[in-house]
Amino acid sequence: MSVRIVIAEDSLLVREGVRRLLDLQEDFRVVAACADLPELLAAVDEHGPDVVVTDIRMPPGFADEGIAAAIRLRSSHPGVGVVVLSQYAEPAYATPLLAGGSAGRAYLLKERVSEPRSLVEAVRAVAAGGSVIDPAVVEALVADSIHARSSPLATLTGRERDVLAHIAQGKSNAAVGAALFLTERAVEKHINALFAKLGLGPEPDTNRRVMAVLLYLSARSGDASTR
The missing domain is CATH 1.10.10.10 (Winged helix-like DNA-binding domain superfamily/Winged helix DNA-binding domain)
Known part of the structure; x- marks a missing residue:
């Protein structure tokens, strides 16, 4: 069975780049590519994907729409895995993403998109209920925890x-x-x-x-x- 994927990214170049990368995998099938949060939520309702690959910021607010979508999908579509792509190794973003549990969730820095294997493995991991957190994000989470305790x-x-x-x-x-x-x-x-x-x-x-x-x-x- 193919892993059905919805992509959400407001940049056309990045969106198409991610689509082509994932479409190269024989066991992946991109069923929708969206440019904003409303399109993403509608596509999930329509296609019932296995995994969503989403930018962390997109219209309408360019704030944390990718995180908001992941949190919402945890209750509305608990079987859908989410891979969040971000430019920021920020605990402020990663913590709420993982607050409800790390199963079926991945947080990767966008620079990993240039490393096809990293993104492909992250999609496979969350589709199977696993999790992947970028090493730079892990370091930021640990540093934040140490700061809070001190x-x-x-x-x-x-x-x-x-x-x-x-x-x-x-x-x-x-x-x-x-x-x-x-x-x-x-x-x-x-x-x-x-x-x-x-x-x-x-x-x-x-x-x-x-x-x-x-x-x-x-x-x-x-x-x-x-x-």
């Missing part, structure tokens, strides 16, 4: 992070409590706990709040710079 913010509980996020907006304890449905006393306990975990202490509370907010904003800036 940050002092990693020691905070989810509720303490919520409290700190509201403090960073300049809210008083009473306002934080109202936003999170906590008593002012509970907010104070969370703040004292996060001060201790962040090593802020025994300075005046005003100074500790400022330092905590600076740590929070620095961490967020570092996360954004890696995307």
Whole structure:
């Protein structure tokens, strides 16, 4: 049985290049080639492919349509494998793709298209329910994980992070409590706990709040710079 494939890529040259490469395989059959997300979803409904090979960015938004399609297909067409082609070795893209499980999912850098064997093997792997992650993406995921664990913010509980996020907006304890449905006393306990975990202490509370907010904003800036 042939592996039935739908391609989604807004660049005509890349789309046709991928189509020709896959059509050279005797056990592959490209059943549709699409230029945007709506066309891709319609083609999957119409043709019921085994695998989708999609660009990560395409119309209408040129954001993360390939990832969005993979997430949607996991529930609407769980038997369809997805190979995402991207220029970016970014955890911000790879993590949501793999959040529901890596089975039937591949994330390759577009430069691999120039290595026909890599793309062909990735299609075969996801068609069989396996997964393939580009080595550069794996390195980025590991580095991101190490960075997250090394940050002092990693020691905070989810509720303490919520409290700190509201403090960073300049809210008083009473306002934080109202936003999170906590008593002012509970907010104070969370703040004292996060001060201790962040090593802020025994300075005046005003100074500790400022330092905590600076740590929070620095961490967020570092996360954004890696995307």
